[in-house]
Amino acid sequence: MKTTDNYKRPVISLRISITNRCNVKCFYCHHDGIVAQDYEMNPEEIYRVAKIARKIGVDKIRLSGGEPLIREDVVDIVRRLSHLKFRDISITTNGTLLGKYAKALVDAGLNRVNVSFDTLNPETYKFITKRDYMELAKDGIKKAVEAGLNPVKVNMVVMKGINHTEIWEMFQFCRKNGVVLQLIELLKTENCEEAEFLEEYHYNMNPLEEELRKISSNVKKRAFMQDRKKYFIDGGEIEVVRPMDNTQFCKNCTRLRITPEGKIKPCLLRNDNLVDLIEPMRCGKSDKELEEAFLEAINNRKPYYTDKC
């Protein structure tokens, strides 16, 4: 069974933010759209939320945060989720703890990983994250490939004057290591502590995509993945993710989010239509009632960028 929203978009993917704690401090971070609050669901609660989501048609699940690998029970969480037979379980991580966990996560049932890694320059890494962990993250990427995660993707947020000149170097690093490069447009968001600076770093992806189109042996559009483009070059792959002002991105969005404190969040960019799950769960509501909370959140779904605005 698939559940579709009022805009005919099936809801097939769930992104659970399992913590808002993080061990790096990226200046542009939108915190997955979640206003900080120190709260986490326990593994049983995460499992129950995923079970209900599975029932209403979600078949892909991604753990995010904060930094998901900062939780010592992350392997246990993945193992529990693997019993629900999702088509795909993935994690988005900064990679600094992947060297430690990659193998155990694969054994627990993790399929894929995205590693946020914006630069191969230690100074730039430090400028972006305020930490000196570049080598750790790089090692994490390699360990993820060795452990058999497939695909491993590098998420590179492209920023004018910070790392935009590194795209080709990053592509070569990814190609050499059997990793897909995902270039992400910098999103201007109020959830970010340094929101006023984001305008000056915003990088226009149009000329880049034009260049990619010319040199690719093949270009694919990813339906149900916000219509993203995938470019195949020299045995490597580049995906481009451009959410800003992108009506196609919203039109093809199939995702719901869960905040660390257990609320269903229908859109990354909105905070006015959340539906609480944790309170009902903790006061003994039935699975049927939780399912209704999911349906309410799906009913709240509305494209953020539309042709009419």
Ligand code: SAM
């Ligand atoms: N800590 C994990 C990590 O580093 O991947 C998961 C959380 S992080 C918020 C998830 C993704 O959002 C990362 O790939 C990050 O680069 C991206 N991201 C954060 N803020 C962003 C922004 N303002 N624009 C575009 N992407 C952003």
